[in-house]
Amino acid sequence: MVSHHRKDWADQLDDALWAYRTTYKTTIGTTAYRLIYGKACHLPVELEHRVYRAIKQLNFDHHLIGRKRKLQLNELDEWRTMAYENSLRYKERVKESHDRHIKQAKSFQEGDQVLLFNSRQKLFPGKLKSWWHGPYLVTHVFTHHNVKISDPQNGTFKVNGQRLKHYFPGNNTLQKNGGNSPPYVPP
Template sequence: MYYAAANGLAEAFNKTLCNLLKKIVDKSKRDWHLRIGEALWAYRTTFRTPTQATPYPLIYSVEAVLPLECQIPSLRIVIQEGLSEKDNVRLRLEELKALDEKRLETQQRIECYQARLSKAFNKHVRPRSFQIGELVLAVRRPIILTHGG
């Protein structure tokens, strides 16, 4: 069964999203649903240490164009505007071909990052072993059966 609280990645993202929303909603906190787009944009365009990238290009296979770049054109925007349609299509196809490799590299970075975190955490874990006959505290929770229909 799907249980949202057991999905660590979803929980971590929800915590991050809530923290972003807390920073941008008004004092009444009633406008959060109007500001969620801004929070998601901020999340998707912010550099992430574990991936060494922003989430946007990993999802959409192209770098995000920031609103500021439309007002003050960046080098990237100037180059793109100077391309012919044919060159622009060719460049886009090359980006799409490189996407799988970029995602694989990102996955490897995440795994290395998680391994470093795990190693740092495990330094502080005290191993314990129990012998037969020792008293231990056991928590037994009732089994709750749910029936569909």
């Protein structure tokens, strides 16, 4: 809708906002217009015809108008409650979908031997060197997968459990400290 030089975007803003507010949102189960005003949005042509019919139907009876307005306010509360519930259901579905793709956390016990992933290692200087350093000894397991590990040379420090993997001493493919790289010193 904007011309090729894109300088008239402000002129199109009202139309874009109208389209956004009157579009049905799946997450809330209604339109933003209906949540704000409590009724469906009608085009100007429809409004002329409806206003004439409403005036003719109500015939300016103040009691009927008052009752109708109370009913509309109650409907508005119901629409907002429904939109809130729909939004919660949508968020739960998205969370379930997200949680299905999360890997299960590794569980560590005190006394386990682990290897620590060194994310500070540069890619090119030793690209064939191992990114895993260790083995370290697990001294304490905290909540939320935090683990305190110790090494006689580097002391004890706390790391996230996602940066660790189990070390099995019978496997000779990985030498101590990842081959010939220097020992990892935590920040």
